[in-house]
Amino acid sequence: MKFAAGITTALLAIGTASAFAPQSFAAKASSSLNIATEPVYTFTKSEEIFAEAQELMPGGVSSPVRAFKSVGGNPVVFDRVKGAYAWDVDGNKYIDFVGTWGPAILGHADDDVLEAVTKTMAKGTSFGAPCPLENELAKAVIAAVPSVEMVRFTNSGTEACMGMIRLVRAFTGREKVIKFEGCYHGHADSFLVQAGSGVATLGLPDSPGVPASATKATYCAEYNNLDSVKAIFDENKDEIAAIILEPVVGNSGFIKPDKEFLEGLRKLSEENGALLVFDEVMTGFRVAYGGAQEYFGITPDVTTMGKVIGGGLPVGAYGGRREIMEMVAPAGPMYQAGTLSGNPLAMTAGIETLKKLSQPGVYAELERKSQKLVDGIIAAGKKYGHSITGGTAGGMFGWFFNEAPVTNFAEASKSDSEKFGKWHRMMLERGVYLAPSMYEAGFMSMAHTDEDIENTIAIADEVLSKL
Ligand SMILES: Cc1ncc(COP(=O)(O)O)c(C=O)c1O
8 A cells, every 4th residue: 555655754753553554664764754745645647547537437437526526636446445444546545524515424435335225136126126134224313403304305405405406396386486505406497596616616606508597596695694584585575485504504614604594594484485495415414413404403394314314325315394295205296206216225324324323422423523524623723824714514624715704605605726726635645535626524433533533634734835
């Protein structure tokens, strides 16, 4: 396994030759390497495979942000993952804070999840018919998430959000919805308005191919700004079906809401006969077991979920009060369906993941580790005179190269993107895998050890001293 020379100094600095360090640690540590400028990771195989991929798939990827467009350079091509770590095809090992974009909250390829999925697989991979595993996961989700009395499973967060928007329109008999700048709700047409994440990463204001008619009923407000929401209600009396938001934003980088903002949205939606929707595809079972609604103590009418509830397999879900969910076919007239929805493998991975997450102390520990990491990175940044700010919620976190705390997308986009690009590459070359865009959050898992976090901070210290 190749290993970044930089990390050896980092480890020496904190006096921990961890399990993460290579066998050759002592030899490298005793040599006088110019560690700052000569990280030892090389990416020959990644480069070859990605070059071929670009001929085969648009941009060489199956989802845009993976292509590293906003940070420069090519992506590394993964070979395998386990626990808190990922290995690329060149044999480089990384401490991974992307966690397949959120699902890997137990750590990658958790043994118990793998065992349960293997057992289920022996019975078949898809039934296309009711199975008891759906009931089991549904019961776990309903028990955990305050707003959910009934749930519909889908195969992705995007599908869940597509079902959700149709549902809020069907239930209220209204078409217009309010979303927020920089919030992402999957790639369905009506949500691709100032949608943060991949769209912002690629500098696309909106996507071509989205008909104007699909977004004309989508109104955009500013996050953490209640007045901007009130103004839309005032101009569209009795016409708004729902306010839809990420209750902690992870698609403009990491942005936390003011509690008063969430309380205000709850009140405004009630006063105006609109539904309040928390898109918890990212935050569900991530910031707390019951999601952001438990974390902040504010219950929406409808919730979308994904990522963690699939335990690394493709699952999404939307749920809410019984009277709302009974609009969904075949209980009601609102149509939404899926060949592979509720498939036994994905249900099993979700059930096993939730079982482990429901143990006492899990979220306090995730928050402690996230806080430790963010505090360490911010302290290191400030030590070398960088403007840096950040925050955490449960197992989700982030930082910006920005003067002031970030409360909305406009402020996030003023962060130093050039510095972020260099930071990202230097961390990567030294064995830390961070999301390749400043418009993404980071994810902590139960598998990350204090040593992983201390090593990451030590590596960051070295990188920040040279940025
Ligand atoms: C808040 C939110 N909603 C919806 C989605 C779409 O989910 P998926 O990528 O599973 O389609 C995402 C994906 O990152 C998300 O973060």
